[in-house]
Amino acid sequence: MDFDVAFLVSTFVKLVDAVPMTLALFAASVSLGALFALGITYCRVSGGLLLSTFARAYVFVFRGSPLLIQMFLIYYGLGQFPAVRHSLFWPVLRDPFSCAVLALALCTAGYQAEIMRGGLQAVPAREIEAGRAAGMSGLLLFRRIIAPIAIRQALPAYSTEVILMVKSTALASLVTVWEVTGTAQRLISQTYRTMEVFLVATLIYLLINFIIVRLMAFAEYRLSPHLRERPDPASGGGRQGEVHG
Amino acid sequence: MADAPVPAISVRNIHKSFGQHEVLRGISLDAHDGDVISILGASGSGKSTFLRCINLLETPDEGEITVAGEAIAMKRNRAGSLVPADRKQVDRIRSELAMVFQSFNLWSHMTVLQNLIEGPVHVLKRPKAECVAEAEALLEKVGLAERRNYYPAHLSGGQQQRAAIARALAMQPKALLFDEPTSALDPELVGEVLKVMRSLAEEGRTMLVVTHEMAFARNVSDRVMFLHEGVVEADGAPEDIFTNSESERFRQFIGGFQA
Numbered sequence: 001m002d003f004d005v006a007f008l009v010s011t012f013v014k015l016v017d018a019v020p021m022t023l024a025l026f027a028a029s030v031s032l033g034a035l036f037a038l039g040i041t042y043c044r045v046s047g048g049l050l051l052s053t054f055a056r057a058y059v060f061v062f063r064g065s066p067l068l069i070q071m072f073l074i075y076y077g078l079g080q081f082p083a084v085r086h087s088l089f090w091p092v093l094r095d096p097f098s099c100a101v102l103a104l105a106l107c108t109a110g111y112q113a114e115i116m117r118g119g120l121q122a123v124p125a126r127e128i129e130a131g132r133a134a135g136m137s138g139l140l141l142f143r144r145i146i147a148p149i150a151i152r153q154a155l156p157a158y159s160t161e162v163i164l165m166v167k168s169t170a171l172a173s174l175v176t177v178w179e180v181t182g183t184a185q186r187l188i189s190q191t192y193r194t195m196e197v198f199l200v201a202t203l204i205y206l207l208i209n210f211i212i213v214r215l216m217a218f219a220e221y222r223l224s225p226h227l228r229e230r231p232d233p234a235s236g237g238g239r240q241g242e243v244h245g
Numbered sequence: 246m247a248d249a250p251v252p253a254i255s256v257r258n259i260h261k262s263f264g265q266h267e268v269l270r271g272i273s274l275d276a277h278d279g280d281v282i283s284i285l286g287a288s289g290s291g292k293s294t295f296l297r298c299i300n301l302l303e304t305p306d307e308g309e310i311t312v313a314g315e316a317i318a319m320k321r322n323r324a325g326s327l328v329p330a331d332r333k334q335v336d337r338i339r340s341e342l343a344m345v346f347q348s349f350n351l352w353s354h355m356t357v358l359q360n361l362i363e364g365p366v367h368v369l370k371r372p373k374a375e376c377v378a379e380a381e382a383l384l385e386k387v388g389l390a391e392r393r394n395y396y397p398a399h400l401s402g403g404q405q406q407r408a409a410i411a412r413a414l415a416m417q418p419k420a421l422l423f424d425e426p427t428s429a430l431d432p433e434l435v436g437e438v439l440k441v442m443r444s445l446a447e448e449g450r451t452m453l454v455v456t457h458e459m460a461f462a463r464n465v466s467d468r469v470m471f472l473h474e475g476v477v478e479a480d481g482a483p484e485d486i487f488t489n490s491e492s493e494r495f496r497q498f499i500g501g502f503q504a
Contacts, residue, residue, distance in 0.1 A: 126348055130350035131352075133339055133344040134363070137336050140368070144363065152354060223354075226354055
């Protein structure tokens with residue numbers, strides 16, 4: 001295989017053009033998925049039997065079936081029903097980008113809900129009890145004690161899920177969204193240079209994920225001074241003790 | 246003369262069962278301002294459960310609790326068990342009765358100083374600058390001023406418990422509830438915590454102390470209550486009860502500690 005730098009560079013430029021679409025799919029589906037996940041987690045941990053059964057079933061279905069099939073069902077499947085085509089949702093469900101985001105969001109919501117539940121379960125009961133004993137309850141207790149501890153516990157698993165989602169956006173190419181992988185396939189069908197194009201695409205995904213991994217690691221570092229080394233007594237604890245009321 | 250002073254804490258006829266097991270079988274107590282009452286008993290005697298019923302961390306099955314003259318409103322739910330009638334009142338009463346736990350229960354994601362101002366700022370809604378100044382004075386008092394920016398995980402057990410006591414004091418409570426505050430500590434760390442508790446007793450704080458520290462019960466408290474199988478088996482001033490209690494069980498209990 002010739003090592004054609006000019007071709008690699010031009011491919012890189014073309015694929016970088018598709019990066020905004022990949023990022024848009026990623027950002028929209030992860031945040032929408034997080035909203036769904038909050039609702040599912042709420043049903044699971046504080047709902048009655050009916051709500052928690054719904055939450056379990058949701059997680060089972062969306063975690064247990066292939067994302068690609070979920071996406072096909074939403075994009076190609078739903079349009080077969082006249083009721084859907086005549087409904088309020090048709091402008092959303094006929095649009096490939098919206099369908100891809102919806103499928104990605106519904107799927108990640110199942111995983112994110114389980115990650116959130118794990119984070120909540122890892123909050124020590126005695127720290128919650130100390131909150132109650134100080135007169136906290138409801139939202140105040142959740143906001144000040146439960147959520148901050150749960151988020152810290154959930155963050156490592158959450159970063160993994162976020163990285164998986166960057167890669168999952170590639171599936172949107174199969175419902176005609178021109179993100180990085182879709183664009184790469186189009187280039188291949190024009191040039192037949194599979195190896196080079198996919199290598200460049202891989203490089204782009206690695207770059208995106210490198211940035212995301214660094215960001216998540218930074219967030220984790222900032223949120224967990226209590227898990228790091230004991231501060232140097234001479235410095236009086238350094239600057240980590242800023243009081244954020 | 247005016248009427249008899251209103252007790253800081255008044256508890257009437259508390260009953261509590263866990264399943265079939267009746268842990269508390271009718272316990273009453275009046276604690277007046279400045280009283281230091283030690284609650285003793287073998288493990289399983291119900292002493293911690295009794296303390297936790299006072300701020301409703303456990304809901305009693307029967308009984309009445311009054312804090313500074315204000316009765317905690319209770320009602321019966323459909324199953325017939327007693328439940329608090331007004332959650333807001335319970336939250337407020339809890340903020341007036343600070344608790345110190347056996348395993349400290351400091352909030353792990355906050356520094357010592359943040360632990361101290363959390364309740365005053367977010368529950369009592371007091372100005373933060375004022376709370377920080379008070380918290381620093383309290384940390385000075387318990388000997389942790391230079392540790393104020395440490396996280397609980399970076400402190401020894403004794404330091405954590407002193408921080409937890411300072412956190413309780415930061416709420417400016419009407420009374421302090423101590424649930425076996427030294428039981429989770431290494432023996433060499435017990436002294437520093439007892440010293441702080443003794444200084445609180447000397448400044449006239451109202452304290453209910455569930456403990457196994459016989460010397461504290463005997464030398465610091467005004468009154469000793471001995472629970473056995475969910476009832477008050479012996480009760481009185483320490484100088485009387487430790488020298489000539491009528492209760493054979495209590496004599497056996499303290500005998501076990503002297504051995």
